[in-house]
Amino acid sequence: MRTCLVTGANSGIGRETARGLARLGHRVVLACRNPQRGEAARRDVAATTGNPAVELMIVDLSRQASIRDFARAFLDSHPELHVLVNNAGIWANRRRESPEGIEQTWATNVLGYFLLTELLLDRLRESAPARIVNVASQLARDLDLEDVEFRRRSYSGVSAYAQSKQADRMLTWALARRLEGTAVTANAMHPGGVNTPLFSKGGGLLAMAASAFSKMAGKTPEEGADTVVWLATSPDVEGQSGTFWIDRHAVPCRFHDPAAEERLWTLCASMTRAA
Numbered sequence: 001m002r003t004c005l006v007t008g009a010n011s012g013i014g015r016e017t018a019r020g021l022a023r024l025g026h027r028v029v030l031a032c033r034n035p036q037r038g039e040a041a042r043r044d045v046a047a048t049t050g051n052p053a054v055e056l057m058i059v060d061l062s063r064q065a066s067i068r069d070f071a072r073a074f075l076d077s078h079p080e081l082h083v084l085v086n087n088a089g090i091w092a093n094r095r096r097e098s099p100e101g102i103e104q105t106w107a108t109n110v111l112g113y114f115l116l117t118e119l120l121l122d123r124l125r126e127s128a129p130a131r132i133v134n135v136a137s138q139l140a141r142d143l144d145l146e147d148v149e150f151r152r153r154s155y156s157g158v159s160a161y162a163q164s165k166q167a168d169r170m171l172t173w174a175l176a177r178r179l180e181g182t183a184v185t186a187n188a189m190h191p192g193g194v195n196t197p198l199f200s201k202g203g204g205l206l207a208m209a210a211s212a213f214s215k216m217a218g219k220t221p222e223e224g225a226d227t228v229v230w231l232a233t234s235p236d237v238e239g240q241s242g243t244f245w246i247d248r249h250a251v252p253c254r255f256h257d258p259a260a261e262e263r264l265w266t267l268c269a270s271m272t273r274a275a
């Protein structure tokens, strides 16, 4: 039985990813911030798949102290990790800071992926073959390495979200380079426009419009999770790494720039004091 960890697994794409992995018979750990929502999802995934090996662990991915506590607890209780799906994300109409004083979208969508992966990487290597799937987005742009927290730029929810998703892709390429020659792969993907509460939770007019559009024309969360589950498990992508995927197809990414990726990596390492 392979062990899979899915962040933000109580809602939307994460929940359907957890369900898809559980349906395939894997042990699935749901990493969620809210115990009630997390437990409801755990029960739902276990009941609908008939897989009793569905666990809940609590983590606030916008707080590095919480990520470190979570990683310690996970490593103590799970001798193996074969699949890490970094999925938890937010859209925030207004600039807010995490309890540790970092702009919330960057803290969650970028440093949350980065630090969790860093802390679990040795376990993934020991468990190889193993796979990392980063849920990114087609909405990606505006990364300003001099001002990732919008301290100088005026804040825009779209730009904060889009730069975080650009960073998710670039960090995936930098990670894939570091993993060359190992049996651990790292890929990034876009799930499509999916009908989830992501935008409505973030507030603001644009988010309301995006939410209304995704309700009318979006994919279901299950459809959004399809490529994630496929990347996490399919023999079709065995050994494939450092690639951007949409609807099970490899697509070119316009953010391939090793020098910028390395600058971003160094910045994230210094913001998390990770290796």
Ligand SMILES: NC(=O)c1ccc[n+]([C@@H]2O[C@H](COP(=O)([O-])OP(=O)(O)OC[C@H]3O[C@@H](n4cnc5c(N)ncnc54)[C@H](OP(=O)(O)O)[C@@H]3O)[C@@H](O)[C@H]2O)c1
Residues within 6 Å of the ligand: 007, 008, 009, 010, 011, 012, 013, 014, 031, 032, 033, 034, 037, 059, 060, 061, 062, 063, 087, 088, 089, 090, 108, 135, 136, 137, 138, 190, 191, 192, 193, 194, 195, 196, 197, 198, 199, 201, 214
């Ligand atoms: N929906 C789309 O059209 C779309 C398109 C492209 C990419 N994506 C990406 O897909 C991923 C999943 O989003 P979704 O659409 O499925 O939205 P969603 O239903 O709102 O799911 C987001 C998940 O992340 C969790 N989360 C947020 N902040 C967290 C934190 N600090 N600590 C732990 N968990 C946290 C949420 O928990 P709560 O339930 O407690 O808030 C929720 O479980 C995101 O990375 C998003 O950027 C979505």
